[in-house]
Amino acid sequence: MPRFYLFGFDTLANIELTTSMAEAPSSAAPELSFSCLPADSAGRQGCTGNVLYLSKRLNGSGESRVQLFEESGTTWLMRFPGIADFFLRPGEIECRLVDPALAFMVNVLLLGHVMACYLERQGILALHAGALAVGDHAVLLAGHKGAGKSTLVTSMVTAGFPLMADDIAAVEARDGSVPCRSAFPQLKLTPEQLGCFMTDGGESYPRFHPGFTKLSVPVVDLGAFDLGPRPVGAIYLLERESCDVPVIERLPPARAVVELARHSFLGHMLERTSLQRERFAHLARLAQAVPVKRLRYPNSFDHLADVHAAIARDQKAGT
The missing domain is CATH 3.40.50.300 (P-loop containing nucleotide triphosphate hydrolases)
Incomplete structure (x- = not known):
C-alpha cells in the first residue's frame, strides 16, 4: 500500500495518488490513514448531522458546492455533492466516491480543502x-x-x-x-x-x-x-x-x-x-x-x- 508524507503526516493510503508524493519509510506506525471506497460502497449522499457550513457557490443541481457537517464529536463530514464525501476523524480520512469516473477529483479535493480542514482540526493553521x-x-x-x-x-x-x-x-x-x-x-x-x-x-x-x-x-x-x-x-x-x-x-x-x-x-x-x-x-x-x-x-x-x-x-x- 502507498506510504508517503503529507503535510508532515506519515500517511498510509489504499490508492496511489496521481500527484507526486514524498515517500515515507515503512518502519514506523503511520500517523494518518487515507482510504477511498469503491463507488458501489459509497451509497447515495443523503441527509447528515449538524450543518457547519454551506458554500454560497452552487453546482449545476442548485446545491452548495462545498458542505461541512458535524457527524459526531470526533467525526466531521466534508461533502462535495455529486462527487464525494470525506469523513475526517483523528488519524483517519475516508473518502466515499459517488462515481468512479470522477476518481481524478479525489486527488484534487484531498490535497486542497480536505487536508486544510483536517489540519485545522488538529490545531494546525492552514x-x-x-x-x-x-x-x-x-x-x-x-x-x-x-x-x-x-x-x-x-x-x-x-x-x-x-x-x-x-x-x-x-x-x-x-x-x-x-x-x-x-x-x-x-x-x-x-x-x-x-x-x-x-x-x-x-x-x-x-x-x-x-x-x-x-x-x-x-x-x-x-x-x-x-x-x-x-x-x-x-x-x-x-x-x-x-x-x-x-x-x-x-x-x-x-x-x-x-x-x-x-x-x-x-x-x-x-x-x-x-x-x-x-x-x-x-x-x-x-x-x-x-x-x-x-x-x-x-x-x-x-x-x-x-x-x-x-x-x-x-x-x-x-x-
Whole structure:
C-alpha cells in the first residue's frame, strides 16, 4: 500500500495518488490513514448531522458546492455533492466516491480543502501561502490573486530554494516554537508560467483539474523539495507594483493578525465552527512570534532575482 508524507503526516493510503508524493519509510506506525471506497460502497449522499457550513457557490443541481457537517464529536463530514464525501476523524480520512469516473477529483479535493480542514482540526493553521526553505528557516509567501505568488515561488525553486509547499502552508504556533510542515512535492502552474522556467516538455504535464488551466508539475523537474519541518522565519505578503526595487516593511502584530486571517485557506468556512476561538488565538500567537511583512516588488520577471536577494538578506538580518 502507498506510504508517503503529507503535510508532515506519515500517511498510509489504499490508492496511489496521481500527484507526486514524498515517500515515507515503512518502519514506523503511520500517523494518518487515507482510504477511498469503491463507488458501489459509497451509497447515495443523503441527509447528515449538524450543518457547519454551506458554500454560497452552487453546482449545476442548485446545491452548495462545498458542505461541512458535524457527524459526531470526533467525526466531521466534508461533502462535495455529486462527487464525494470525506469523513475526517483523528488519524483517519475516508473518502466515499459517488462515481468512479470522477476518481481524478479525489486527488484534487484531498490535497486542497480536505487536508486544510483536517489540519485545522488538529490545531494546525492552514494558510493560503507558498513556503520555501531559506537557510535554516521556512519562508512563507502569501498574496491575493494577481500578486504573483506562483511565479515567485517557482522562480525561487529554480534559483535553488527548496519547495516546502505550493499553495497551503501548515503552521503551528505553540510554546514559542513555530514550525512549518512540508506539504507535497508539486507545483501548480499555467502553461505560460511554466514556459518562463522550462523551454520544452511543458506539454507533457497533466492538468491538475480538467476544468482548470494549471498543470501539475513535479518539483523535481525544476528544483528540490524539503521535507521539513522548519521554523518559520517570516511571512511575506506580496504586492506587485511599479517600483524599481523590492521594499520590505514589517506589520504591527494587530494588523498582522488581520492579514493572516485573510490569508487562511478555510477561514470563511470555519468561522462559525467550534474551532474559531482557538484559531483566532492561534493566529495571534503566530503574529506575535513570527514577523509578518509586506513585500512590495517590481512588476517584472527581470527583477525576480532581486526579490530573491531581498528575502535572503532580510532573513539573514533577522537571524
